[in-house]
Amino acid sequence: MEISRLDSRLPSPMPTTTTQSPSTLKAVMERARQQVDSALDRYLPAVEPEGQSACPARLAEAMRYSVQAGGKRLRPVLALLAAKACGASEADAMASACALEMVHTYSLIHDDLPAMDDDDLRRGRPTCHKAFDEATAILAGDALLTLAFEIVAKDTHPAPAAVRCIQILAEASGPMGMVGGQMADLEAEGRTDGTVERLEAIHRRKTGALLMAPLCMGAAVAQASVEVTQGLERYGRSIGLAFQIIDDLLDVQGDEAKLGKRAQKDSDLGKWTYPGLLGIQASRDKAQALADDAVKALAPLGEKAAVLRDLAWTLLERDR
Amino acid sequence: MEISRLDSRLPSPMPTTTTQSPSTLKAVMERARQQVDSALDRYLPAVEPEGQSACPARLAEAMRYSVQAGGKRLRPVLALLAAKACGASEADAMASACALEMVHTYSLIHDDLPAMDDDDLRRGRPTCHKAFDEATAILAGDALLTLAFEIVAKDTHPAPAAVRCIQILAEASGPMGMVGGQMADLEAEGRTDGTVERLEAIHRRKTGALLMAPLCMGAAVAQASVEVTQGLERYGRSIGLAFQIIDDLLDVQGDEAKLGKRAQKDSDLGKWTYPGLLGIQASRDKAQALADDAVKALAPLGEKAAVLRDLAWTLLERDR
Numbered sequence: 001m002e003i004s005r006l007d008s009r010l011p012s013p014m015p016t017t018t019t020q021s022p023s024t025l026k027a028v029m030e031r032a033r034q035q036v037d038s039a040l041d042r043y044l045p046a047v048e049p050e051g052q053s054a055c056p057a058r059l060a061e062a063m064r065y066s067v068q069a070g071g072k073r074l075r076p077v078l079a080l081l082a083a084k085a086c087g088a089s090e091a092d093a094m095a096s097a098c099a100l101e102m103v104h105t106y107s108l109i110h111d112d113l114p115a116m117d118d119d120d121l122r123r124g125r126p127t128c129h130k131a132f133d134e135a136t137a138i139l140a141g142d143a144l145l146t147l148a149f150e151i152v153a154k155d156t157h158p159a160p161a162a163v164r165c166i167q168i169l170a171e172a173s174g175p176m177g178m179v180g181g182q183m184a185d186l187e188a189e190g191r192t193d194g195t196v197e198r199l200e201a202i203h204r205r206k207t208g209a210l211l212m213a214p215l216c217m218g219a220a221v222a223q224a225s226v227e228v229t230q231g232l233e234r235y236g237r238s239i240g241l242a243f244q245i246i247d248d249l250l251d252v253q254g255d256e257a258k259l260g261k262r263a264q265k266d267s268d269l270g271k272w273t274y275p276g277l278l279g280i281q282a283s284r285d286k287a288q289a290l291a292d293d294a295v296k297a298l299a300p301l302g303e304k305a306a307v308l309r310d311l312a313w314t315l316l317e318r319d320r
Numbered sequence: 321m322e323i324s325r326l327d328s329r330l331p332s333p334m335p336t337t338t339t340q341s342p343s344t345l346k347a348v349m350e351r352a353r354q355q356v357d358s359a360l361d362r363y364l365p366a367v368e369p370e371g372q373s374a375c376p377a378r379l380a381e382a383m384r385y386s387v388q389a390g391g392k393r394l395r396p397v398l399a400l401l402a403a404k405a406c407g408a409s410e411a412d413a414m415a416s417a418c419a420l421e422m423v424h425t426y427s428l429i430h431d432d433l434p435a436m437d438d439d440d441l442r443r444g445r446p447t448c449h450k451a452f453d454e455a456t457a458i459l460a461g462d463a464l465l466t467l468a469f470e471i472v473a474k475d476t477h478p479a480p481a482a483v484r485c486i487q488i489l490a491e492a493s494g495p496m497g498m499v500g501g502q503m504a505d506l507e508a509e510g511r512t513d514g515t516v517e518r519l520e521a522i523h524r525r526k527t528g529a530l531l532m533a534p535l536c537m538g539a540a541v542a543q544a545s546v547e548v549t550q551g552l553e554r555y556g557r558s559i560g561l562a563f564q565i566i567d568d569l570l571d572v573q574g575d576e577a578k579l580g581k582r583a584q585k586d587s588d589l590g591k592w593t594y595p596g597l598l599g600i601q602a603s604r605d606k607a608q609a610l611a612d613d614a615v616k617a618l619a620p621l622g623e624k625a626a627v628l629r630d631l632a633w634t635l636l637e638r639d640r
Contacts, residue, residue: 045496054500056500142499143495146493150494174463179379186455201371
């Protein structure tokens, strides 16, 4: 059974108070995605002949190859939506949005390396180290991580908002966040003492932190109140975990062609997964409960959070 | 002939106006190095049992192993000295100082990887991927780079100074700076069309940018005038290049035991070097001219820059 049919077996995920039809949500997200893609294109170094730019052409190519491989742009879109829900403009949050995508992309490049997950395929195309080489992939990842902080520092105003965004991004992606989660994940491989608590501790860092960060950064650029910021943080934490559970379910049951990567990869590697530890139905129930919690957390924002609310439900239905 | 004897064959490198005896300079630098080491120890994640910290113990160990391998701490010491010369305190610049050492260390960890320079030995000890493993080394590097930006954002005040420091650090270490230089260096390997101009373009980015950054960050935390900032920037650019030339000379002629790494490694790899392209004597002359230029650039700071001035001369005498 496909995850996309999950909603038909559960109470209707579309609450009666929604102001956005699914097609409106899709249009809003698609518009945001396009704005992010244009901004990323402007922020990434140009591919120019030797001597024309301080950035070697091969490095610029590898950075662009990985960032411009498509993808949902979920993290940057979340940052734009959060900023807008708090009354800021999309332009205010664009540097943070692009920085989030750069950090996400760098993490994929490094995770795919032979010494890590050793993946040949990502988003349906050869991974960066396959399309280029390992050294270039390591450096392209390093360059994207560094550039992320540069653009937030350069284009976020006023300065205290920039500093806050940089702190959020660094904490979410550093040794206590994403990188720590990746390390814990590698260490857990093949271990048989997996518990839901341990798995959650890994995912809170490995993927959750960088899904929560967009909400906090959106609030920071808008200089939102503590109450609103905390609401968005809780929303981000809940959808982040829900997103990971769906990811695990897709890995067990997903369609390889739609995913653009090898299905059942995690279970083949002996990695802990939610379906593996909890069972498929309990995993689905948990994802649903988290989406419910995310929507509740948006209360302080009222109707300004309609798009974020609808997005929480939609995440449950994704099939890639 | 050893580099440490270079001074005996050139006009006295110690100008008559110096206020610091060599032993005073050594004491000042040693004190700064100790302050940096203490601060780094505070900033690095603690090694704690599973579940006690969000940072996995193995990751914290690898980060500490590489950062605490000794080293001259030249970059952080330069940042402290520059800040002090501009009237700020060492405490004001400590986050920037530690961030510079973290970025420097991450670059060494990644450069040593099998896919890059493939080095087994660094500062006389096994490299990070030899002491741990490749995946841990990649992640430890990523974590140090991220933590660098986090600590500057957290502990540099006021916010505009923090933003400026982050911009300087990111530009110096990103695709237009250090990472770009490393890429260009890898691409140049084995190519026979080396010129001094091309080599300088590589080194300006690969090592020069991160030696110039401490001076600019020191000026930024002190919110120094444009004139003083530009003077320190020029000083940093000149000593950065001089440092690299001496490095190349040491690679040709240095003592392996003192260097803590394999001598003649660069020439074995077919890398372009200053002695290789210019000859040994012309390389020495160039390093001396750059040190002279660095000292001239300190003019706007007057006697407050005495330590930096003496340091420029001392760089010529280093033997590791």
